[in-house]
Amino acid sequence: CTRWFLPLLLLPLPTAPPYFLVLFLFTLALHARPCFYCIVLLAALFLSSCYWxxxxxxxxxxxxxxxxxxxxxxxxxxxxxxxxxxxxxxxxxxxxxxxxxxxxxxxxxxxxxxxxxxxxxxxxxxxxxxxxxxxxxxxxxxxxxxxxxPKPVEEPTTSNTLGSQQYDTSQQAPNTTRGALSIFRSIFSRALIRAETSPTSSAAITPPTPPEIPAKPSTVEPPSPVKTSLSPGQVDMRPFGVDLILDYRWSREA
Known part of the structure; x- marks a missing residue:
């Protein structure tokens, strides 16, 4: 159904007024009865073709x-x-x-x-x-x-300037060594001061220990002898460390 619109592609009308182009497309659409897809395609083609x-x-x-x-x-x-x-x-x-x-x-x-x-x-x-x-x-x-x-011209270095530079470097060298020695001295002096003050500080921090009280010697008291009533003829050996009672009685009944 797009064959009816080929004249617009082969013979473009860039000078025609928009009214003529719209009317021409409308009459072709009524005569050819294109599908909806072709109508959208042709409308997008003629309305968006802006490149020359x-x-x-x-x-x-x-x-x-x-x-x-x-x-x-x-x-x-x-x-x-x-x-x-x-x-x-x-x-x-x-x-x-x-x-x-x-x-x-x-x-x-x-x-x-x-x-x-x-x-x-x-x-x-x-x-x-x-x-x-x-x-x-x-x-x-x-x-x-x-x-x-013009480019800046560098002045040539003379012997005086070289001598002054060497003198400055010779002065800077001992100054740097002195500075390094002073730094090491300060470090070691701080370490010695800390070592000396550490025992005193620890002694000041530890609390004083209370004096020890001598304990009294404990005396072992001998066991008190058990007082029992002994009959005549009996000897108690318990005070001598023997748990024994000797009986020298004579009884005929026994």
């Missing part, structure tokens, strides 16, 4: 600006400032400004202004050329300034 290919510099303008301005190169030469050398900064091709097929900027019923489009493209190219020339001019000016500025 570049033209060569010898391409003719749609309408001459003057009797001697009929190509893009002549238009650039007439627009650019006279102090610029166009041969050095001339672009190889003419990049035109982008525009859509259905451009409503100039109105829906008026054709597209091609001359204004070409003039805008030439002015944009002139701005790019001038900016490039300005950058190159500034770079050349900086290079010339660096070349003309």
């Amino acid at each position: 290919q570049s033209f060569p510099l010898d391409a003719r303008l749609s309408a001459p600006w003057a009797d001697d301005v009929t190509t893009f190169y002549e238009a650039l030469n007439a627009t650019i400032r006279p102090e610029l050398k166009l041969l050095e900064f001339t672009p190889p091709i003419m990049r035109v400004a982008d525009r859509c097929w259905c451009d409503f900027a100039s109105g829906a019923f008026e054709p597209y202004d091609i001359q204004k489009w070409e003039r805008d493209s030439v002015e944009r190219a002139v701005v790019e050329i001038e900016s490039e020339w300005k950058q190159r001019f500034e770079a050349e000016g900086d290079a010339k300034l660096n070349a003309t500025t």
Whole structure:
């Protein structure tokens, strides 16, 4: 169903007013009855096609600006400032400004202004050329300034300056050794002071021990003899360390 829209691709109408393009698409849609997919595809194609290919510099303008301005190169030469050398900064091709097929900027019923489009493209190219020339001019000016500025000349060192430098270094050497010796002395003196003060500080910190009281010798008291009533003829051996009672009695009954 898209074969009915091939004339728009093969024979584009960049100067037609947007009203004509919209009406043409509408009549083709009624006649060909494309599917929804084709309608969306064609609408996106003709409404978003804003890129235009570049033209060569010898391409003719749609309408001459003057009797001697009929190509893009002549238009650039007439627009650019006279102090610029166009041969050095001339672009190889003419990049035109982008525009859509259905451009409503100039109105829906008026054709597209091609001359204004070409003039805008030439002015944009002139701005790019001038900016490039300005950058190159500034770079050349900086290079010339660096070349003309004199470099500082180093004064040759005489024997007096060398002697003074050697004298200064000879004076600085013992000073540095003295400084190192003083540092070591201070370190060792601090260590000795700490070693001397450490026992006194420990003695001051430890609490005094109370005096020991001599314990009284304990006396072992002998066991008190068990007082028992003894009969005549009995001898108690317990006071002598023998737990025994001797009985010398004689009884006939026994």
